[in-house]
Amino acid sequence: VQLQAYGGGLVQAGGSLRLSCAASGRTFSSYTMAWFRQAPGKEREFVAALRWSGGTTYYADSVKGRFTISRDNAKNTVYLQMNSLKPQDTAVYYCAAARGSLIMSTAYTKESYDYWGRGTQVTVSS
Numbered sequence: 001v002q003l004q005a006y007g008g009g010l011v012q013a014g015g016s017l018r019l020s021c022a023a024s025g026r027t028f029s030s031y032t033m034a035w036f037r038q039a040p041g042k043e044r045e046f047v048a049a050l051r052w053s054g055g056t057t058y059y060a061d062s063v064k065g066r067f068t069i070s071r072d073n074a075k076n077t078v079y080l081q082m083n084s085l086k087p088q089d090t091a092v093y094y095c096a097a098a099r100g101s102l103i104m105s106t107a108y109t110k111e112s113y114d115y116w117g118r119g120t121q122v123t124v125s126s
Contacts, residue, residue, distance in 0.1 A: 001025040003117030005095040010123045011085055019080040019120060021095030028052050032102040033078040035069065036110055037091035038119070044094065048080060049107040058107045063089075085124045092119035 007019040021033065034049035048069040049058045057069055068081040078095065096113035106112045 001097060001115045003095045003097060003115055005093065005117045005120045008093060008120035008122045010125065013085060013087055013124055013126050015085050015124070016081070016083045017085065017122060019082065019093055019095075019122070021078040021080075021117060023076045023078065023095075023097060028076060028097065030100060032098040032100065032107060032112075033069075033071065034096045034098070034107065034113060035078075035080045035093055036096060037089075037093045037122075039091040042091075044110055046108045046110070047093070049102065050078060051101045053101060056101075058104050060108075082122070085122075087124045087126045090122060090124050092121050094119045 002024045004022045011017050029052055031052050032049055035047040036044050037047050038044040046060050047063055048067055050069045066084045071078050095117040097115040098113045102112055
């Protein structure tokens with residue numbers, strides 16, 4: 001399994017970015033896909049997750065209403081649309097995949113994920 005995340009960049013506060021995670025190596029219909037982020041000096045934290053089958057989504061409270069996770073089945077790609085960005089959203093964002101359809105309590109936990117992509121930097125200036 002390979003995960004390739006891209007789409008990061010520098011944006012002003014209040015702006016938007018869309019991250020993409022291209023997945024390859026198998027069929028992901030039974031997987032849970034997620035985005036995590038890690039700011040300098042902080043732990044990697046959960047941002048959003050999506051159960052590929054059925055489309056159930058989970059979000060961290062800090063991004064609810066601003067970020068949207070979605071998928072494109074034909075392209076095997078997961079997206080993270082980030083709106084109303086804040087300086088505290090600045091971090092390296094990582095795409096992750098877990099075998100199986102995770103429930104909420106496990107989707108939030110980075111140890112639940114089996115595969116990780118390289119991160120993409122998002123910087124929000126004030």
